[in-house]
Amino acid sequence: MSDKNNPSVWEGFKAFLMRGNVIDLAVAVVIGAAFTNIVNAVVKGMINPLVGAIGTKNLDGYSTCIKSPCAGTGDDATGVRILWGSVLGATLTFVITAAVVYFLMVLPMSKYLAKQAARKQAKENTREVIEVTELEVLKEIRDELVAQRAASGYRKE
Incomplete structure (x- = not known):
């Protein structure tokens, strides 16, 4: 419950x-x-x-021995090795992934969204300009009618 x-x-x-x-x-x-x-x-x-x-071709093969004797590979290896080739390979994979995602997905989507925002802003600005313009036209018409009435001697009684 x-x-x-x-x-x-x-x-x-x-x-x-x-x-x-x-x-x-x-x-x-x-x-x-x-x-x-x-x-x-x-x-x-x-x-x-x-x-x-x-x-x-295989970056995993690159390593540096920091404590001798370095012999063998895998579980049979002796000594202490730094497998910097594996780190380099993983780093390259990450950088390539990030670049492809950015250039093929993020950048085009950002440009698309910016264009959409600009279109929306332009549409809103146009609407505001039209409203202001219409208001100005109506004021001018009112002023013209008042001037015509004054010129013709029309008086409200």
Whole structure:
């Protein structure tokens, strides 16, 4: 049971889910998950070959040994290694993702919203100009009628 002052947990949860920002967040997560495949394909098909022209295609292979002896790989490795190639690869993936999201989604949407706001503002300004102009015209008509009445000697009795 719940009263108006103390809503049930279920009602609170429903209200939380029905907020617009929760739905927007859910859509963003789904789009982001789908977008991951595109970014991974770009990194695998374009970035890694460019890096491979300088060194190796797999950035995970780049590391620095800070405590000898560094031998082996994976669980059999000895010594202490800093796997800076993995960090570089993840950083490149992040930067590419951010750039693609910005240039393909955020920037066009910002321009679109700015154009919509400018159109709305222009429409409001036009409406104000027309209203002011109509008011000025009506004042001029009134003044002209008063002047004509005065010139013709018309008097209100």
